[in-house]
Amino acid sequence: MIGDARTPEEAERERRLRALTDDGEIITAEQYRQRSRRSFLGFGALGLAGYAGFNRLQNQDESDRIPALLRWGLERNDDVWSALERDGARARTFSISDREDIRVNGTIGLESPLDDALEISLVGVDGSEYRTVPVGDVRNLESHDMVWEHKCIEGWANIVHWTGARLSDFIAEHQPDDDWQYLSLRTPDEEYYVGIDRYTAFHDQTLVAWALNGDDLTPDHGAPLRLVTPFKYGIKQLKRIGIIEFTNDRPADYWFERGYDWHASF
Amino acid sequence: MRFLHGLVEACNTLSMSDTLGTADSERSAPEAVYVAKKKHSLALRWMHWLNFPLLMIMMFSGMRIYWADLRDPYALGIGGWQIVEFWPDGVNSALQLERKLAKGIAFHLTFGWFFVLNGLAYSFFLVRRGEWRHIVPDLRGVRDAGLTVAHDLHLRKKKPVQGKYNAAQQLTYSAVLVMAFLLVASGFAIYKPGQLAWLEAMFFGYDHARFVHFSINIVLMGFFGIHLLQVARAGWGNFASMITGYRLDRVGSDEVAPASAFGSTDPNGSDETVETSSDLVESDPAGSDR
Numbered sequence: 044m045i046g047d048a049r050t051p052e053e054a055e056r057e058r059r060l061r062a063l064t065d066d067g068e069i070i071t072a073e074q075y076r077q078r079s080r081r082s083f084l085g086f087g088a089l090g091l092a093g094y095a096g097f098n099r100l101q102n103q104d105e106s107d108r109i110p111a112l113l114r115w116g117l118e119r120n121d122d123v124w125s126a127l128e129r130d131g132a133r134a135r136t137f138s139i140s141d142r143e144d145i146r147v148n149g150t151i152g153l154e155s156p157l158d159d160a161l162e163i164s165l166v167g168v169d170g171s172e173y174r175t176v177p178v179g180d181v182r183n184l185e186s187h188d189m190v191w192e193h194k195c196i197e198g199w200a201n202i203v204h205w206t207g208a209r210l211s212d213f214i215a216e217h218q219p220d221d222d223w224q225y226l227s228l229r230t231p232d233e234e235y236y237v238g239i240d241r242y243t244a245f246h247d248q249t250l251v252a253w254a255l256n257g258d259d260l261t262p263d264h265g266a267p268l269r270l271v272t273p274f275k276y277g278i279k280q281l282k283r284i285g286i287i288e289f290t291n292d293r294p295a296d297y298w299f300e301r302g303y304d305w306h307a308s309f
Numbered sequence: 310m311r312f313l314h315g316l317v318e319a320c321n322t323l324s325m326s327d328t329l330g331t332a333d334s335e336r337s338a339p340e341a342v343y344v345a346k347k348k349h350s351l352a353l354r355w356m357h358w359l360n361f362p363l364l365m366i367m368m369f370s371g372m373r374i375y376w377a378d379l380r381d382p383y384a385l386g387i388g389g390w391q392i393v394e395f396w397p398d399g400v401n402s403a404l405q406l407e408r409k410l411a412k413g414i415a416f417h418l419t420f421g422w423f424f425v426l427n428g429l430a431y432s433f434f435l436v437r438r439g440e441w442r443h444i445v446p447d448l449r450g451v452r453d454a455g456l457t458v459a460h461d462l463h464l465r466k467k468k469p470v471q472g473k474y475n476a477a478q479q480l481t482y483s484a485v486l487v488m489a490f491l492l493v494a495s496g497f498a499i500y501k502p503g504q505l506a507w508l509e510a511m512f513f514g515y516d517h518a519r520f521v522h523f524s525i526n527i528v529l530m531g532f533f534g535i536h537l538l539q540v541a542r543a544g545w546g547n548f549a550s551m552i553t554g555y556r557l558d559r560v561g562s563d564e565v566a567p568a569s570a571f572g573s574t575d576p577n578g579s580d581e582t583v584e585t586s587s588d589l590v591e592s593d594p595a596g597s598d599r
Contacts, residue, residue, distance in 0.1 A: 053470075056447075056449060056470070057470045059472075060470055060471060060472035061472065063442055063443060063472045063473060064443075064472050064473045067346045067347035067348060068346070068347040069344050069345070069346050069347070070344065070345050070346075070347075070555065071344060071345075072343040072344060072345065072557065074345070075343075075344075075345035075553070075555055075557050078553060078554075078555065079345075079549065079552075079553040079555065079557075082552050082553040082554065083549075083552060083553070086358070086552045089358075093362060097362070097366075108411060109411055109412055109415045110415075112419070113412070113415035113416060113419050114415070116415065116418065116419030117414075117415055117418065117419070120418055120419075124501065124504060127504060128504065129504075132503075132504070134503055134506075135506050192502075192515060194502070194515065195378070196377070196410070196414075197377040197378040197410065198374065198375070198377055198378040198519065199378050200515050200516065273503065274503040274504070298411075301411060302411025302412060302415065303411050303414065304414075304415075308503065308504075309500065309501050309502050309503045309504070
């Protein structure tokens with residue numbers, strides 16, 4: 044025996060521990076041989092099937108740069124989190140004194156020289172431009188300051204202070220007469236493009252911003268005007284807005300086409 | 310060594326030969342009777358083995374996500390704490406973790422659900438079957454854990470009394486369960502810090518949640534290494550029991566049961582009911598003509 048009880052209490056504890064394990068079924072060695080052979084064959088077969096399945100998954104046809112099953116997984120995740128979305132939920136905000144510097148992480152679509160007289164081209168549901176708005180006009184809308192944690196899909200985060208107009212105010216002034224469900228925002232050269240849904244467009248923390256941490260945007264950070272919205276990763280926060288298209292089809296999205304999920308929400 | 314020896318033994322077993330052992334059995338008493346006792350239920354074995362590939366996928370895809378930010382992430386945002394290079398860059402490129410963020414995320418967020426479901430099933434199982442008693446140590450068990458480790462390191466002769474698992478196992482398995490819970494919770498805090506802002510706040514912010522998530526991952530990797538080592542040490546019979554569910558051993562050994570337990574019937578309801586130990590004498594290793 045391995046017991047070393049010296050008191051009745053210890054002996055009782057040993058008895059209890061043993062009792063916990065004493066109820067296992069007992070079979071003969073012959074029965075064991077049969078069952079264990081079956082178990083090992085089953086285990087091996089399942090292991091091989093799992094391995095084959097995983098290999099197949101990795102070599103599966105891709106849907107926008109990731110295996111179709113994983114794309115399906117991302118879309119189902121979106122369904123879950125969209126269903127859980129609470130109308131009017133606002134992102135946590137911080138005080139201006141908490142703000143931090145933020146690095147420049149992407150310059151796609153910013154290669155061409157910045158046009159000082161840039162006008163934002165508004166495209167309607169029919170796909171044709173119906174208006175242009177000089178970027179300077181946006182500053183005539185009510186100005187808002189927002190301080191929140193900007194998060195990059197790569198994993199870093201910084202608290203930043205944006206100044207701009209609500210996108211919803213801009214929309215109210217300039218939207219087309221037709222119904223629309225999505226916005227497509229693109230850089231003037233259309234090298235970088237993002238899509239957002241109507242809910243995000245009308246969220247009261249979604250801004251078209253012209254200043255970062257109190258200073259006018261630098262070209263690298265998206266001058267003259269960029270999109271910022273607090274529930275989405277930086278990849279959605281288009282710099283240098285050149286074109287805004289109102290549409291009913293889910294718009295093309297630069298990083299969606301490179302394997303990320305379309306909403307990029309957190 | 311015990312593991313290799315057991316492998317040989319198991320091969321003999323599986324080849325359906327009449328003998329059970331080789332070198333070891335010759336030393337045993339002629340009357341030695343082998344029986345097998347149920348150790349792990351089918352549900353437990355399924356959940357255990359499902360967890361293995363799931364954790365591998367989660368860790369590997371997690372590493373891809375971790376390395377998307379090529380700076381040392383923990384130089385950032387956790388006050389004075391700076392944990393320098395968990396891995397040298399060589400590991401990063403050797404495992405081809407670079408530039409695989411999209412795939413890493415897709416794998417992580419798809420298979421993560423299966424990890425969660427498996428964990429929920431296991432928690433439910435522990436409560437429903439009362440098997441939490443096997444892994445939750447009592448106060449004495451917490452103390453015994455140290456003694457068990459001392460025993461394993463050959464610093465102490467006597468092994469503390471134990472139930473299904475020894476005290477060190479109990480403590481470890483309980484800790485792993487708690488860590489798995491924190492892993493999932495911090496994972497959701499990182500995944501949806503906007504929608505689950507309350508969860509992010511419980512981890513004192515985004516960067517801390519990431520730190521917790523990653524640290525637990527490191528600890529679990531350590532557990533995994535020790536687990537493999539201990540499985541190898543414990544021998545083939547122990548390993549096989551996680552596949553077959555049964556532990557084959559001599560009658561009267563601690564691993565199986567006292568001979569008095571032999572009144573039990575075959576719950577499969579088969580024709581044969583084990584009544585006496587003489588029914589079981591059909592695999593007498595020493596009696597074989599090898």
